[in-house]
Amino acid sequence: MRALLSGYYGKGNGGDEALLATLLQMLPSHVTPVVLSGNPEETRDRYNVETHNRMAALSVLQALRSCDAFIWGGGSLIQDVTSTISPFYYGGLMTVAQKLGLKTVAWAQGIGPLLRPQTRALAQYSFGYCTKVSVRDHASASLLSDWQIPCILAPDPVWALESKPVPGLWDLPAPRVAVTLRSHPQLTETRLANLTRALVDFQKATQAFILLLPFQKSEDLSIAEAIQPYLKDVSQILCLEDPQLLKGVFRGVEMAIGMRLHSLIMAAAEGCRCFALSYDPKVNRLMEELAIPGWDLASLPDDPNLISLTWMEHYANGEPLSPEQIQSLIDRALMHRELLSAALS
Structure with missing residues (x-):
């Protein structure tokens, strides 16, 4: 099975890279990860995975068509405070994956804030058609409960990331x-x-x-x-x-x-x-x-x-x-x- 992983990867953000490292650590052994990244070469070299440029539309569509599953890989992807474009980018990918018949997973999400009616409606639609959903905080779980969308609530996956000693x-x-x-x-x-x-x-x-x-x-x-x-x-x-x-x-x-x-x-x-x-x-x-x-x-x-x-x-x-x-x-x-x-x- 091939799974396309989508998050704020390859942007030099330690927290999002930690989420990717943890997701790769947690994927079942029979799943081959394919990662959408802002820096495909760096991500490929660091994690030894197939990568695609997250903003290259044709490459992203080809990657989606080559995969069996699509995963929102952790973090506050669906919010409209720091970016109005972000929820439409991630929500759009999720919707395309669902239309293509892929298994879709919203993994370790922190949802919101969602201040605009359009982004709230898109979020409700996207989460509602996911195969499985997990969230990392009570507020996100409560929002999904209001939308009658089942989910698992668990602490942020980075709690379980294996750390390494720092030389020097x-x-x-x-x-x-x-x-x-x-x-x-x-x-x-x-x-x-x-x-x-x-x-x-x-x-x-x-x-x-x-x-x-x-x-x-x-x-x-x-x-x-x-x-x-x-x-x-x-x-x-x-x-x-x-x-x-x-x-x-x-x-x-x-x-x-x-x-x-x-x-x-x-x-x-x-x-x-x-x-x-x-x-x-x-x-x-x-x-x-x-x-x-x-x-x-x-x-x-x-x-x-x-x-x-x-x-x-x-x-x-x-x-x-x-x-x-x-x-x-x-x-x-x-x-x-x-x-x-x-x-x-």
């Missing part, structure tokens, strides 16, 4: 704290300046070595480069392309301060304390489900001193998830694997 990480000074910030309209110059000031004070108080961890170079690297001069000799920018290595970083980290959803999932999965800076409802959902402390960026305190003191308190007294909690999340995340086995049998 243990040579860096300890203790270590990882920071993952991304560009966003809510991360204004003033807020970034306040976070940087707070990070400097936090580092002095804790003597922690700061790992600035861009999850997507195009969005995150410039922010890391803006912060690092204020943390000379006590920080390092660490750019990692392999999602298993990216997750492995958090094995050697005491605390993670993160905007990106998958930075927080990876950190929590590796037994790290987490502090969230939310820019998106999907981050708030994770904060609620795991009781992760943090702020919405829109309500970030104006006082850098208050920010750093809050971080220090969590660094000193905060608790990571217990090994039992982590194992439970991993075990439940494997329900996404079981769904693939059932759908693609």
Whole structure:
């Protein structure tokens, strides 16, 4: 059986690459993956899979015709906040796959926000005709329930991604704290300046070595480069392309301060304390489900001193998830694997 995998792959986003790596890890052995990618050569070389350019219409149609199944491969693909085109692209592919008679799987989806009636209608139609559906949060499950579409609810699959140790990480000074910030309209110059000031004070108080961890170079690297001069000799920018290595970083980290959803999932999965800076409802959902402390960026305190003191308190007294909690999340995340086995049998 051949399955076409569609997601935000080949765009240099660590979270989406982690979803692809996990999906490939979870596919039944009799299934040959074919991946739509923004960088087909890089994806082919990294994962040793057949790839096609996700924006080359003829190539995508040929790939669909050559496959027996189509999979939306994880993440917030069906939402219209960051992109109005995105839900029509993914929804359109799903509809074509369904018209061609392929088995169709919506795998590990985080649905919404859906602000426009057109995108909501397309989402309801696309999910309604899927062979199987799994979602990663209660809000998505609730929406599908309202639409009377059956689904499996399980934690994000990246909980179950196998991590790899990062060469040289243990040579860096300890203790270590990882920071993952991304560009966003809510991360204004003033807020970034306040976070940087707070990070400097936090580092002095804790003597922690700061790992600035861009999850997507195009969005995150410039922010890391803006912060690092204020943390000379006590920080390092660490750019990692392999999602298993990216997750492995958090094995050697005491605390993670993160905007990106998958930075927080990876950190929590590796037994790290987490502090969230939310820019998106999907981050708030994770904060609620795991009781992760943090702020919405829109309500970030104006006082850098208050920010750093809050971080220090969590660094000193905060608790990571217990090994039992982590194992439970991993075990439940494997329900996404079981769904693939059932759908693609």
